[in-house]
Amino acid sequence: MKKTLSIPTIDDNATDFDILFNLWNQxxxxxxxxxxxxxxxxxxxxxxxxxxxxxxxLIQSKGGTVWFNLESISKTVKANLERNGFIPTLGLGNGSVPKTGNSIPYREDSYQDKDVVVDYLKMYWLGQEWVHVSEMLKDAIVGTVWEIYANAFEHGKSSVRIFSCGQHYPHRHELKLTVVDFGAGIPSNVRLFFEPDPRAQSLNAASCLKWAFQRGNTTKPDGRGLGLDLLKEFVKLNKGKLEIFSHEGYVIIDNKQEKFANKTTFFEGTLVNITFICDESHYRLVSEMVEEPLF
Structure with a gap:
């Protein structure tokens, strides 16, 4: 079956995610x-x-063929896709090493290697001083985000890799990171966990996500849950934003709300979108606070 997908300008507002999920459905x-x-x-x-x-x-893994109309890509879009490594990684360019600039490079992880992912997050995401965090807090945040990857590897059951990309937007004072897998999705795993109960399949996606976000709840035999508590608290303090999409479920966490909702669009996998605000504040863990002498 032949199909041409016309890719529009895509931001990361709610409607833009709907565009992406509709592309997946097609x-x-x-x-x-x-x-x-x-x-x-x-x-x-x-x-x-x-x-x-x-x-x-995903298309390739299902026996499909992908073509890129490179002539239709504007110079600025193409330059960004070259700079963040997207074009060379997909074999669409000369394979040169990406020049990161404000980009957190596009990457594909086909197997679970904590050290490699942690190094990537430390070097390219939180290692550029766009957000001022202490080394201990950086380690803690990166360790929390690693749990997103670990959950995708252990529960996603995806036939393809885990995909990441980020960007620093200086004029918007924002630092963003997206991690996506095309596996079974969080709601599917929660329903499977409760499968002996006949009511499990009637749980909507938002309810499944809310259960998964509650501290102590997990579908894993080792008792590890999503483990996002520290990330949630930092996002609120920083006035940033944490968003998760899985099936028709949607979570948004910021300093004003922790909202679980159902959308009309469906995406089988899980997408996590993290936004930090690049301000002048210096952040560190409470355990690092040392009382200053009075004199």
């Missing part, structure tokens, strides 16, 4: 012949880059 079949064209695209944020990379690998 291509989630076997043996598709898909052409991506970008004549209506002026910019792609990090969520779009991570998601499109995963979508391409």
């Amino acid at each position: 291509t989630n079949n076997d043996n598709m012949d898909v052409t991506f064209e970008f004549s209506n695209c002026n910019f792609l944020r990090q969520n779009a880059i991570a998601f499109l990379g995963g979508l391409i690998r």
Whole structure:
């Protein structure tokens, strides 16, 4: 089956995620012949880059073929895709090493290697001093975000890799990171966990996500849950934002709310979008606080 996908400008507002999930719905079949064209695209944020990379690998894993209309990509969009490593990683360019600049490079992780992912997050995401955090807090935040990867590897059951990309937006004073997997999704795992109960399949996605976010709840035999408590608290303090999409479920956590909702669009996997605010504050753990002498 042949299909041409016209990729528009994609930001990371709620409607932009709907665009991405609709692209997945259009291509989630076997043996598709898909052409991506970008004549209506002026910019792609990090969520779009991570998601499109995963979508391409998903199509290929299902026996499909992917074509890129490189001539339809504007110079600025193409330069960004080269700079963050998207084009060389997918074999669409000359394979040169990405020049990161304000980018957190696009990457694909096909197996669980904590050291490699932690180094990536420390070096490219929190190692550029865009957000001022102490070394101890940096280690703690990175360790928490690693749990997102670990959950995807252990429960995602994806036939393709885990995909990441980030970006520093100086004019918006924002630092963003997106992690996406195309596996079974959190609601599926929660329903499977409660399967002996006949009511399990009637649990909506928002209810499943809310259960998964409660401290102590886990579908893992080792008792480890999502483990996002520290990330949630830092996002609130920093006035940033944590968003998770899985199936039709949506979570948004910021300094004003912790909201669980159901959307009309469906995506089988899980997408995590993290926004930090790049302000002048210096953040550290409470345990690092040392009382200053009075004199």
